[in-house]
Amino acid sequence: MASHDGEQRALPAQGWTARVEQWWQRAWGSAGHERHTLLLIGKSTLAATGSWVISYNLLNAQSPAFAPFSAIVIMQVTVYQSLLQSLRYVGAVVTGVAVQAALGFLVGPELLTFALVALVALIIGRWPALGSQGSQVATAAFFAFSTYISATTGIDKITQLGQIILLVLIGCVVGVIVNVALVPPMRFRSAEYGIRTLAHALYDLVSDMYPALREGELDEERSSQWRRRAARTGGLITQARSGLRTAQESVYYNPRARFRRHQRRATFEGYGAVLEALERTLYQVASLTRSLDQWKEEERHNDRPFLGSYADFLEAIAAITQVLGTLDEDTLREQARQLCQLSDEAQQRCHQVTEQAEEDGLPVADPARPYGVLVVESTRLMEEFQHTCDVLQRHVDDGDE
Template sequence: MARVRRWWGRALGSEGHERSTVLLIAKGTLAATIAWVISYHLLRAESPAFAPFSAVLIMQVTVYQSLLQSSRYVGAVVAGVAVQAALGFLVGPEVLTFALVAVVALTIGRWPALGSQGSQVATAAFFAFSTYVSATSALDKITQLGQIILLVLIGCGIGVLVNVTVLPPLRYRSAEHGIRTLAHALCDLVSDIYPALRERGLDDERTGRWRVRAEQTGELVTQARTGLRMARESLHYNPRRLFRRGSAHTHFEGYAEVLEALERTLRQVAALTRSLDKWSADEDRYRYGAFLASYADFLESLSRITRVFADLDEDRLGDQTAQLHQLADEAQNFRRRLAGQAERDDLPLTDPGRPYGVLVIEAARLMEEFQYTCDVLQHHAGR
């Protein structure tokens, strides 16, 4: 019960998965009830469940998906009923007819244009066959088959109408969430690396864990791209965007560029962890300890930037970009100190058996990506 109360508290208290779930259930219930009343009480349909079933089936997360999936679903149902009607009237209500209907319907269902609704071709054909064999006359058969299509159209229309008019989902925050998640992962990883460099506490187990964590961020990138796609998609045909005209929430070019920059940064950090993982020359850590301390200072400055990314909020983007600009300048200074330290220590930068050359290059590349990301956010904040 405590978990249930917390779940409902989150649903009522703030936007998120819980509130979206409650809203989707409520809208689905409303659409199904309206469709049932129309099909059963007003039309007196023989198979009234087709309407509420259709209304719930196409109640997608976004308005765009509702329209797309409803058009595909209607096309699949019409195709299935048409196959049954053609073969039923030509061959008759025989077992062979059912087999032919199944073969043709399943074949049409493989058509890529129908997408995930392809399986509904066979489903509609089978229901149509059941209706066809139970009808007593040719006129009754035609009427029942046509009624199936009518009920599906009613259900889809009601589902789309409810989704458009009752708090249509506007998922612009999905883009922010994906970037925040990536930034959190990057911040956590960098924040684990720089203290170990400062303390010269590098060992195979620790560097191996860093390498694995860096290589496992691909799934987070995929999730972030999905969130960005949903944010863009939720604006299509959504009437709520009219009340946000001129808002930065209706533009996602900046988020897309930030996401790409963070993805490149994660690849650079992964390359850094691979270099550290291959390094086993223990004595070098003490001989060039000043360089490692400078590198730790540089990575710590980058971690402060990632903390801002992890708290990205478009409503506060102006203040955050000013903070990022200051932090980027500080990180540039630490990178220059790092390069100067490498020169003073006369590091073996060209020795392929030691990581110093790669580390210096990776520092420059990381700084470029962070600077670019900060510049992108500053550019879009100034729009």
């Protein structure tokens, strides 16, 4: 019995060990999230250590921890963000120390002074220009107050407050230097990842829809599920936008962007246009699912030819999204050509939807019936995918110039 319990306890440990081993394999095997995390930890450690050596060993500062703390705070995923956060962080710290110095020398080291310092620092910390570093105004002011009341003379007070600012500057400078000099992060792939995520979500949804439409299996439960899935894509859109923004920022002030290979990949206008097109496409698919969900059951069985034609169109759309789900800068030329061919096929299927609706005499002008919305959405979807194809083709052509 004890042996059996021991085996049960060993299983979770083995599973944990396997996950750790897989994480390290991904970190060493590909330039993904794991490797970026490992590099960020390593560079943060180096920056913190260097800042500590300067502040403690060289300057013999009374509060040397300010320097390594500052180095870690401004170590961001891109060089641009490191510089931006450094400026904001230094501004927040200087403001907090200045508030403490002004009120401290005017009022004195009293409890009332601390309350006033906290009030003013918290108000200033809400200034939008400081961004996420706004909270550091109050943090710096509190540390400055502690340093202020422990000093014995006026000169000592000024010296200690000035030293806080100096240590923060040292930490920020060391952090930026390490981030720029040691494998400065290039996140151009983040734009591709965002597009792939949206394309996969769209492909999965459309791939579930067209077989059911073709077989006439359009029940209320299934159409409601499609509608809910389409409504949950808002978070994916936000993530994709963030990925594109990170990719664009990664080339700012980055020495690696000087190389021609990265200059070619740093042109994100094409990906931005594709992302916008996919966003609009997801909204249109959501409208399409709402129309299907509101379709009366008796009409679903009487419109098999139209549903079959629409299924053919959605199948062609699924083929396009499948290619977008594997978008890769290294093979973009072949993918752009393939997308244009698939768009031509989808365009023919789109025309067949309209022709089928006219042939069956469906009331497309009746706003209370779903036919008109479905025909319109098929046209809009086709326009967006054709636009996507054209944008990628131009992106490839511009890269060859």
